[in-house]
Amino acid sequence: MDSGSSPYDAGPVLFPTVRFAVFLVVVFLGSWLTMPHPRRWRWFMLAASYFFYGAWDWRFVPLLAGLSLVNQSLALAIAKAGPPRRRQLLAVVVAADLGTLGLFKYYGFFASSVANLATSLGFSNPLPLLRLVLPIGISFITFQALSYVIDVYRGSLPPAPWLDFAVYLAFFPHLVAGPIVRGSELLPQFRKPADPRRIDFTKSSGLIISGLAKKIVIADLLATSIVEPVFSAPASHSAFEVLVGIYAYSVQIFCDFSAYTDIAIGVAGLLGFRFPDNFNRPYAATSIQDFWRRWHMTLSRFLRDYLYIPLGGNRGGKAATYRNVMLTMLLGGLWHGAAWKFVLWGGLHGVWLAWERWRGEATSPIWWRRVRTFHLVTFAWLFFRAPDLATVGEMLGRLTDWGPAPAVGPAVLAAIAAGIGVQYLPADLGERVRKRFSTLSPVWQGGLLALALLVVDSLGAPDVAAFIYFQF
Amino acid sequence: MENGQRPAGQVLVTMVAGLALAGFFNAASLAGTARALPIDTWYGPVAVVVAEAVETASHWLLLDRPRTGLDVALGRNHPPPAPTSDPPPPTTTKVPELAPTTTSVPRNPTPDDPVRLWIIGDSLVQAPGELLANLAAESGVLEATLDFKLVSGLTRPDFFDWPAHIETTVLHLDPEVIVAMFGGNDGQSVDVGGKILVKWTPEWLAWYRPRVAEAMGALEGDGRHILWVGLPIMRNDTFTEHVRLLNEIYAAESQLHDHVLFVDIFDLFADASGSYADYLTDDEGTLRLMRADDGAHFTTAGGQRLANLVYSMIVSSFALK
Numbered sequence: 147m148d149s150g151s152s153p154y155d156a157g158p159v160l161f162p163t164v165r166f167a168v169f170l171v172v173v174f175l176g177s178w179l180t181m182p183h184p185r186r187w188r189w190f191m192l193a194a195s196y197f198f199y200g201a202w203d204w205r206f207v208p209l210l211a212g213l214s215l216v217n218q219s220l221a222l223a224i225a226k227a228g229p230p231r232r233r234q235l236l237a238v239v240v241a242a243d244l245g246t247l248g249l250f251k252y253y254g255f256f257a258s259s260v261a262n263l264a265t266s267l268g269f270s271n272p273l274p275l276l277r278l279v280l281p282i283g284i285s286f287i288t289f290q291a292l293s294y295v296i297d298v299y300r301g302s303l304p305p306a307p308w309l310d311f312a313v314y315l316a317f318f319p320h321l322v323a324g325p326i327v328r329g330s331e332l333l334p335q336f337r338k339p340a341d342p343r344r345i346d347f348t349k350s351s352g353l354i355i356s357g358l359a360k361k362i363v364i365a366d367l368l369a370t371s372i373v374e375p376v377f378s379a380p381a382s383h384s385a386f387e388v389l390v391g392i393y394a395y396s397v398q399i400f401c402d403f404s405a406y407t408d409i410a411i412g413v414a415g416l417l418g419f420r421f422p423d424n425f426n427r428p429y430a431a432t433s434i435q436d437f438w439r440r441w442h443m444t445l446s447r448f449l450r451d452y453l454y455i456p457l458g459g460n461r462g463g464k465a466a467t468y469r470n471v472m473l474t475m476l477l478g479g480l481w482h483g484a485a486w487k488f489v490l491w492g493g494l495h496g497v498w499l500a501w502e503r504w505r506g507e508a509t510s511p512i513w514w515r516r517v518r519t520f521h522l523v524t525f526a527w528l529f530f531r532a533p534d535l536a537t538v539g540e541m542l543g544r545l546t547d548w549g550p551a552p553a554v555g556p557a558v559l560a561a562i563a564a565g566i567g568v569q570y571l572p573a574d575l576g577e578r579v580r581k582r583f584s585t586l587s588p589v590w591q592g593g594l595l596a597l598a599l600l601v602v603d604s605l606g607a608p609d610v611a612a613f614i615y616f617q618f
Numbered sequence: 619m620e621n622g623q624r625p626a627g628q629v630l631v632t633m634v635a636g637l638a639l640a641g642f643f644n645a646a647s648l649a650g651t652a653r654a655l656p657i658d659t660w661y662g663p664v665a666v667v668v669a670e671a672v673e674t675a676s677h678w679l680l681l682d683r684p685r686t687g688l689d690v691a692l693g694r695n696h697p698p699p700a701p702t703s704d705p706p707p708p709t710t711t712k713v714p715e716l717a718p719t720t721t722s723v724p725r726n727p728t729p730d731d732p733v734r735l736w737i738i739g740d741s742l743v744q745a746p747g748e749l750l751a752n753l754a755a756e757s758g759v760l761e762a763t764l765d766f767k768l769v770s771g772l773t774r775p776d777f778f779d780w781p782a783h784i785e786t787t788v789l790h791l792d793p794e795v796i797v798a799m800f801g802g803n804d805g806q807s808v809d810v811g812g813k814i815l816v817k818w819t820p821e822w823l824a825w826y827r828p829r830v831a832e833a834m835g836a837l838e839g840d841g842r843h844i845l846w847v848g849l850p851i852m853r854n855d856t857f858t859e860h861v862r863l864l865n866e867i868y869a870a871e872s873q874l875h876d877h878v879l880f881v882d883i884f885d886l887f888a889d890a891s892g893s894y895a896d897y898l899t900d901d902e903g904t905l906r907l908m909r910a911d912d913g914a915h916f917t918t919a920g921g922q923r924l925a926n927l928v929y930s931m932i933v934s935s936f937a938l939k
Contacts (some may be wrong), residue, residue, distance in 0.1 A: 277896035342626040378748035382755035596639035604688040
């Protein structure tokens with residue numbers, strides 16, 4: 147829109163845009179030129195990352211800088227303090243990070259809920275109805291900051307120098323939607339400059355191209371063709387359209403989110419850094435527990451190490467384990483937003499995880515376990531995507547109303563089939579393709595990349611939508 | 619090099635060469651993106667010049683052929699068709715020869731003979747449009763088609779030509795009622811015969827008004843009923859002032875078209891004091907967030923508020939129950 151927020155304006159540096167391609171080439175050049183001079187490289191990367199973040203909204207940059215300042219100050223203080231004071235300082239930093247997250251993420255919901263309650267009781271509204279714009283990627287930033295300070299508190303990570311920590315928190319490839327990279331994974335890489343003669347171009351470019359294909363060709367196509375129409379106006383659609391819309395969202399969210407992290411990992415690889423994997427064919431999982439080992443793996447790991455285990459994990463008997471699983475999943479659901487639908491989504495996964503633990507080892511055929519797990523996960527996504535619980539009911543109600551399904555075309559079915567099919571490709575296929583690609587001369591590699599971009603742009607949806615996980 | 623590893627210089631050359639070649643392959647698409655940039659910025663005209671040069675070179679070198687071939691194979695070599703499953707009409711059909719449009723309002727629509735509703739506009743119409751389509755479907759006697767184009771408007775036909783799209787689409791959709799909402803992206807300076815008309819100046823407003831008249835005329839045809847939805851108050855004060863200017867044009871122009879009704883929603887999203895409000899009370903008396911983070915687009919609750927208003931106007935026009 148106009149006056150500073152027009153879609154025609156330069157706008158954010160989204161991964162699948164020409165703008166990002168130009169940004170990446172400039173940063174690639176600057177990064178490798180400054181790499182032999184560690185201090186210069188840090189300042190360069192910090193400036194580039196702040197520019198990348200500020201392209202969304204320059205007001206977010208002081209917040210990012212402020213979070214870096216607060217967390218690093220307290221991490222250094224924790225490292226120096228004695229045991230009782232360390233704990234107090236940790237409480238302060240956890241409160242500061244979660245308070246920041248909560249303020250931006252939940253204040254509006256909380257204030258309007260209080261206002262509604264006050265009105266119903268005949269009182270005036272006690273809280274101002276401020277609209278705080280959610281800074282992009284705030285969850286990922288605070289989670290990484292928290293993991294760093296907690297690791298320092300636990301003694302598993304020495305505090306980093308100021309500049310290293312600022313670059314770690316702001317490093318643009320993971321800044322807005324993960325993967326959640328721990329300090330222990332990235333900070334040591336900053337201390338040892340990467341070798342400019344050994345860039346894993348084959349793997350990095352492969353991840354970037356496959357990410358672009360998943361995002362532009364599959365996720366955006368499904369979003370505009372079927373998911374958005376069905377979830378926003380279920381009454382306008384027949385049972386088959388609603389059913390396909392539900393499956394389509396399952397594929398869309400995988401392709402969208404995994405695309406972002408694939409590109410992030412690929413971009414980091416081009417700059418000489420290794421990020422942890424975030425997805426491993428999650429819709430081929432044979433149980434819900436297996437699903438969470440394969441889906442958003444860095445968040446699962448974060449929740450396990452900083453929430454589930456501190457809650458007691460599985461050390462307090464069966465009942466305590468079930469409680470801890472439920473609490474972890476409910477809080478994981480609530481993290482996505484202040485809405486009952488997210489709580490229900492997390493609760494469903496919690497119940498299924500607890501049930502699997504209670505049931506023990508499954509004996510049913512593997513194909514059945516895969517089908518069952520995929521359908522349970524897809525059913526839960528319905529709650530996640532629908533704007534409210536009333537829409538969930540309306541969509542389920544539509545499943546009996548069969549009729550024409552003009553929204554379900556061959557392109558939609560092909561995109562769904564492709565999104566599910568990639569989960570079952572041979573595990574070593576990517577490696578084989580990479581090996582073959584790596585034997586080609588740079589001329590052929592450049593040509594093949596151009597051809598891949600041609601096909602992706604041709605097949606893709608005309609408008610690039612923001613990544614789903616930007617909102618969290 | 620082992621395991622696909624390459625030196626940085628070689629990677630840079632491969633990357634730049636690959637991107638450049640991709641730019642030549644996708645030159646037309648690139649040029650379209652460049653043309654959508656504002657022309658009163660330093661980067662807009664530069665991007666257009668570069669992209670058009672690439673487009674020309676690509677055509678000359680035949681590098682645009684693979685893309686053209688793919689587009690033809692995918693059926694994307696024409697402007698985007700209207701969102702309907704009906705086959706497109708023959709291109710030789712002239713507007714006057716169309717099946718007669720239904721112009722008698724009110725009439726008594728039935729599930730077998732529903733009122734055909736077409737909802738069009740830019741991204742602002744997406745949320746209310748989807749919810750209005752849902753209300754229409756629930757009514758059983760309204761058949762809605764939502765047709766929005768992100769970042770589009772009436773000032774940049776070089777990016778998306780709404781009047782042309784309208785002329786093409788009404789041929790086969792034959793809507794009886796059209797809900798149109800434009801303007802959110804229209805605040806852009808334009809190049810008119812080499813002269814830049816700076817947005818919001820009197821010259822620009824004088825140029826813009828005929829664009830609105832043209833769109834209204836194309837929509838109205840020989841008697842379709844148009845609900846031209848104005849723009850709401852915005853969080854940004856400057857934007858709000860511009861919204862007032864646009865709404866004045868829409869209101870004035872609608873007076874000149876017999877079948878165009880201007881729906882003023884400026885105050886629908888204001889609080890009791892007339893100021894912009896993110897939170898407003900819905901029909902059930904619950905305070906809800908109405909506007910998106912940008913202070914312009916609607917949330918689901920905001921979209922529902924607008925959809926309810928427009929739906930009630932359609933219901934009263936057609937005496938629907």
